[in-house]
Amino acid sequence: MNTLIYTACLGLFGLLAEIFNLRKYLIPILVLGLAVIFSLNLQTWNNPQTHFNGMLSDSNFSTAFSGLALFIMLIILILSGDFYTSTDDEKHISDYMAILMFTLCGALMMFSFSNMAMLFLGIETLSISLYVMAGSRRFELKSNEAGFKYFLMGSFASAFLLFGIALVFGVTGTFSIDGIGNYMRMHADKLDPLFIVGMLLMIFAMLFKVSAAPFHFWAPDVYEGAPSLITALMSTLVKIAAFAAFYRLLSSCFVFALGKAEIILTISCAATLLVGNLVALVQDNFKRLLAYSGISHAGYMMLAIISIQGSTDSALFLYSVGYAVASLAAFAIAITVFKSTGTESISGFNGLAKKNPLLAASLTMAMLSLAGIPPFAGFFGKYFIFSEAFRNGCQNMVFVAIISSIIGVFYYMKVIVAMYSKPANEFEIKPTFAYQMVIAVCLIISIVLGLYPGVFTKLL
Amino acid sequence: MLTLILLLIPLIASIIALFLKGELVKWFSLVATIVQLAFTVYVFTVFKAPNAPEVTNGLLSLNIDWINSPKINFNIGLDGMSLLMVILTNLLMPLIVLAGFNRNQERTHIMYSLMLLMHFALIGVFVSFDGFLYYIFWELALIPIYFISLNWGGVNRATVTLKFFIYTLAGSLLMLFGFIFLYWNTASHSLSWVDLTMNHICSCKQGFIFWMFFLAYAIKIPIIPFHTWQPDTYSSAPTQGTMLLSGIMLKMGLYSLLRWLLPVLPMGTAEYTPYVIAMCFIGVVYASIIAIMQTDLKKLFAYSSIAHVGLIAAGIFALNVQGIQGGLVQMLAHGINVVGVFYCADIIINRTGSSDINTLGGIRLLSPRFATYFIVIVLGSVALPLTNSFIGEFMLLLGLFEYNSWAALFAGLTVILGAVYMLRMYQKVMLGDVNENVTVFEDLKWNEELVLATIAILIFAFGIFPKPILELVAPISEQIYRLSFVR
Numbered sequence: 001m002n003t004l005i006y007t008a009c010l011g012l013f014g015l016l017a018e019i020f021n022l023r024k025y026l027i028p029i030l031v032l033g034l035a036v037i038f039s040l041n042l043q044t045w046n047n048p049q050t051h052f053n054g055m056l057s058d059s060n061f062s063t064a065f066s067g068l069a070l071f072i073m074l075i076i077l078i079l080s081g082d083f084y085t086s087t088d089d090e091k092h093i094s095d096y097m098a099i100l101m102f103t104l105c106g107a108l109m110m111f112s113f114s115n116m117a118m119l120f121l122g123i124e125t126l127s128i129s130l131y132v133m134a135g136s137r138r139f140e141l142k143s144n145e146a147g148f149k150y151f152l153m154g155s156f157a158s159a160f161l162l163f164g165i166a167l168v169f170g171v172t173g174t175f176s177i178d179g180i181g182n183y184m185r186m187h188a189d190k191l192d193p194l195f196i197v198g199m200l201l202m203i204f205a206m207l208f209k210v211s212a213a214p215f216h217f218w219a220p221d222v223y224e225g226a227p228s229l230i231t232a233l234m235s236t237l238v239k240i241a242a243f244a245a246f247y248r249l250l251s252s253c254f255v256f257a258l259g260k261a262e263i264i265l266t267i268s269c270a271a272t273l274l275v276g277n278l279v280a281l282v283q284d285n286f287k288r289l290l291a292y293s294g295i296s297h298a299g300y301m302m303l304a305i306i307s308i309q310g311s312t313d314s315a316l317f318l319y320s321v322g323y324a325v326a327s328l329a330a331f332a333i334a335i336t337v338f339k340s341t342g343t344e345s346i347s348g349f350n351g352l353a354k355k356n357p358l359l360a361a362s363l364t365m366a367m368l369s370l371a372g373i374p375p376f377a378g379f380f381g382k383y384f385i386f387s388e389a390f391r392n393g394c395q396n397m398v399f400v401a402i403i404s405s406i407i408g409v410f411y412y413m414k415v416i417v418a419m420y421s422k423p424a425n426e427f428e429i430k431p432t433f434a435y436q437m438v439i440a441v442c443l444i445i446s447i448v449l450g451l452y453p454g455v456f457t458k459l460l
Numbered sequence: 461m462l463t464l465i466l467l468l469i470p471l472i473a474s475i476i477a478l479f480l481k482g483e484l485v486k487w488f489s490l491v492a493t494i495v496q497l498a499f500t501v502y503v504f505t506v507f508k509a510p511n512a513p514e515v516t517n518g519l520l521s522l523n524i525d526w527i528n529s530p531k532i533n534f535n536i537g538l539d540g541m542s543l544l545m546v547i548l549t550n551l552l553m554p555l556i557v558l559a560g561f562n563r564n565q566e567r568t569h570i571m572y573s574l575m576l577l578m579h580f581a582l583i584g585v586f587v588s589f590d591g592f593l594y595y596i597f598w599e600l601a602l603i604p605i606y607f608i609s610l611n612w613g614g615v616n617r618a619t620v621t622l623k624f625f626i627y628t629l630a631g632s633l634l635m636l637f638g639f640i641f642l643y644w645n646t647a648s649h650s651l652s653w654v655d656l657t658m659n660h661i662c663s664c665k666q667g668f669i670f671w672m673f674f675l676a677y678a679i680k681i682p683i684i685p686f687h688t689w690q691p692d693t694y695s696s697a698p699t700q701g702t703m704l705l706s707g708i709m710l711k712m713g714l715y716s717l718l719r720w721l722l723p724v725l726p727m728g729t730a731e732y733t734p735y736v737i738a739m740c741f742i743g744v745v746y747a748s749i750i751a752i753m754q755t756d757l758k759k760l761f762a763y764s765s766i767a768h769v770g771l772i773a774a775g776i777f778a779l780n781v782q783g784i785q786g787g788l789v790q791m792l793a794h795g796i797n798v799v800g801v802f803y804c805a806d807i808i809i810n811r812t813g814s815s816d817i818n819t820l821g822g823i824r825l826l827s828p829r830f831a832t833y834f835i836v837i838v839l840g841s842v843a844l845p846l847t848n849s850f851i852g853e854f855m856l857l858l859g860l861f862e863y864n865s866w867a868a869l870f871a872g873l874t875v876i877l878g879a880v881y882m883l884r885m886y887q888k889v890m891l892g893d894v895n896e897n898v899t900v901f902e903d904l905k906w907n908e909e910l911v912l913a914t915i916a917i918l919i920f921a922f923g924i925f926p927k928p929i930l931e932l933v934a935p936i937s938e939q940i941y942r943l944s945f946v947r
Contacts, residue, residue: 353611357570373603373629374596383592383636387530390640402637406630413622420610421618454527 001051001058003041003066004108010034011101018094026097027081031074038070054176055115060460062112064317065244068324069107072237073100075328075438076229082432083229083335096136103129103233107241111248116165116175119245123161123209126241127154130234134226146225153208153218161205167198180253188256199254203261206249209242212302213271216295223291228338231287232331235294240320243301247316250308258308265306269397273299273404280411285344286334289411290327293370296408297323300401303385307392313460315388321456322377322449326369329442333363336431349415351424359431360419362439369446371412372405377449384457462503463536463587464522466546469496470583474576477569485569486561489576493553496579500550507543521589530643531650535590540936544788544929545586545715548795549708553579555914556703559803561907565612565698578604578704585712591639591651594720595632601712602628605704609697617696624693627686631676638672642724656724657943663727670728673721674736680713681769684743694762699806702758706765707799711791714769717776718784723943733777737863740774741870743767748877752884757805757815760885761798764841764878768794771874774867775856779944783859785937789929790852793840793922797849800837800915807908808889812898817885822894826901831890833912838886840919842879848922851930
């Protein structure tokens with residue numbers, strides 16, 4: 001709860017910085033602030049509490065995911081210093097930073113909601129901030145398109161969510177997730193059809209937010225059009241926040257009512273895996289490629305959702321961490337390359353191994369981690385989530401996931417092949433110090449977690 | 461504990477090699493691999509000592525908790541089979557390193573670091589007694605060889621190596637599914653080898669899981685029809701990469717059959733053995749015929765390798781002691797011989813610039829010493845008595861004869877066809893008049909002579925005095941045979 005309030009304060013500070021002319025110091029102060037909040041967040045560990053008359057409740061689940069979200073935002077802030085360098089950007093830097101902080105607030109609410117109103121508020125806070133940020137390159141057509149498209153589709157999904165909440169409220173008479181959970185347990189054998197419909201509407205809305213097929217069409221366009229840093233934010237923090245909220249919603253309110261929805265979730269999971277991996281094969285734009293790779297990773301995370309009866313939250317968390325650090329490293333390298341070469345196509349990476357072997361090796365590691373090859377965290381995350389899904393009887397889905405990982409290796413290797421065997425282009429590529437640090441930290445976490453994942457497997 | 465040191469020497473060497481420059485890194489790698497070889501000899505003496513320590517618990521093994529949930533142990537050890545493969549790896553590594561002297565390569569330190577990393581992963585595969593750990597090393601072995609082939613390979617390397625990578629990784633991922641299945645279907649929920657060999661999975665499920673594992677190994681070995689990556693990869697990879705691949709890496713597949721397939725899924729194996737043996741023989745005949753028609757030197761050796769390992773796989777699947785023991789002995793022999801033939805091919809291609817056997821000829825007249833070494837290696841490959849392959853192939857034939865006399869007939873065909881293409885190749889390349897394309901043939905350099913002489917000595921040494929190796933593998937063959945029986 002404190003985490004949320006302090007983060008909101010940081011957001012307000014960002015807005016005020018404009019007035020007091022503190023733009024120059026803004027990013028360092030925010031980084032420091034987030035680091036303090038990160039350590040405060042750890043104090044809620046094993047100390048579950050309820051706040052604001054049952055609106056929010058801390059739990060180990062929310063603490064773990066909040067920690068991850070704060071870490072991701074910290075990385076994004078460090079990256080933003082060298083990303084927003086144009087004069088137009090510098091004019092708006094405090095707005096951007098404030099909006100990023102509010103995005104984080106939305107995510108934090110989504111981790112610890114215990115009332116449907118808070119879920120909706122969290123999702124909206126997160127989404128509206130992102131609509132703005134996706135369109136924040138005002139003079140670029142694609143950025144405008146991204147913001148507008150995201151807004152139209154996103155508000156549609158929010159309406160679904162709201163309608164679902166209303167129907168569930170109509171049946172149960174409460175917004176509290178405990179109340180809805182109690183209703184579900186008492187009436188598990190004969191649920192009101194309206195309750196089922198409400199649940200399905202909410203599931204659809206959440207599938208949209210996690211960009212699972214067949215609700216994924218917005219993702220590639222938005223990811224491609226949005227500024228690269230915001231794409232990094234969307235494919236890590238936002239996806240993880242949406243999955244955590246989805247997991248919390250299903251596990252606390254609908255876990256015994258899923259019989260009706262299981263087939264839908266299973267089909268969506270299989271479709272997400274196959275669509276994400278197959279379409280990524282033919283992408284030439286690196287951001288679109290990562291967008292489709294993100295869709296396929298949503299498919300793997302869906303395995304944790306469909307096997308929710310066996311409490312797969314540790315698997316979801318471990319997978320999220322592995323995915324987040326690899327993606328952040330990949331984006332940090334990609335942003336550097338985009339900036340130097342001026343192109344977002346994979347051809348920008350041609351011959352990177354000759355010009356900057358260390359950077360090429362780093363991107364190789366990030367790609368291997370995303371592809372799920374040992375000894376990186378991506379591999380163990382995948383193994384663990386597959387193993388947990390298998391334990392809960394989703395053998396067939398695990399098999400589908402294995403097949404789609406085989407397909408997935410192709411496009412990750414495409415980038416590696418471009419770096420190592422294509423002739424080099426003339427641009428000089430050298431990441432700034434901040435980027436080097438971020439890449440190093442992310443990859444070290446990935447390797448350490450891949451070699452010693454024991455700390456996280458029984459965490460939640 | 462000793463096993464852990466065996467595992468760590470190459471890893472540490474690999475890290476140090478990254479920081480060295482130029483020729484120094486070659487000498488360093490040579491020293492590191494020789495130290496490793498010397499240490500292996502010491503481990504061998506410990507293993508053979510009269511009151512040898514227990515395999516699962518003692519000086520040679522290490523079993524510590526790694527991940528608590530899911531239950532995964534860092535469990536390494538040595539038994540006769542592991543030790544044989546470790547000996548093979550450590551025997552070949554100095555030769556492979558030595559083969560790179562007098563060759564100019566860009567970024568030498570990265571290449572040797574990758575080779576040593578591969579060495580580490582290969583040792584890891586052979587000493588792992590926990591399925592998960594084994595899987596990690598299995599995958600880890602793929603990454604260095606992929607980059608070695610991609611960066612230092614020949615024409616068309618990007619496509620060829622990508623095919624190789626995806627192909628092998630596809631097999632590995634299916635195996636991962638198999639391991640997840642085994643994990644949840646063993647009573648103790650563990651992947652330790654000892655536990656896996658005591659599982660009670662019903663035969664209806666074993667058949668399916670058998671294929672998950674078998675496909676991974678069939679791709680790696682390779683058994684036809686999963687071999688299409690192999691000839692291209694062998695001919696486009698740099699020589700040292702080809703030596704690593706053909707000498708050691710494809711033994712990973714054969715070794716894994718004996719370690720993780722036969723004893724773990726005996727019913728599934730029993731169910732599909734006839735099909736597998738049929739596949740192996742089709743592969744043997746098919747690969748031999750292609751090798752006879754082949755004019756490219758490296759591809760010829762690649763197909764001959766498919767034929768030889770096909771025979772080893774068939775012998776292993778005969779599921780009797782002779783077959784298993786013969787398979788193990790032959791793995792060692794084939795590893796040594798195949799490294800020899802590929803090195804000879806490289807010497808010829810490097811000096812003449814041609815790999816087409818029709819444009820070669822008469823090299824014997826120009827370099828009689830090279831011709832002598834080459835004929836010894838060729839005779840070793842065709843399993844002449846007193847060479848190392850003879851013992852292995854004889855036992856394989858014996859095993860297959862016990863399984864089915866027709867099978868032995870096909871197996872005998874391998875030996876005959878093998879003699880046909882190897883001797884024909886030798887005749888075209890080395891004998892006859894000097895071809896106009898081969899006007900000068902520089903005599904052997906010191907490192908080349910050292911490698912070839914060592915291989916020639918090994919061929920005769922194991923051929924004349926195979927007792928230590930046979931004694932090493934006899935008990936483990938017996939054990940694997942007993943475990944492979946339908947429980």
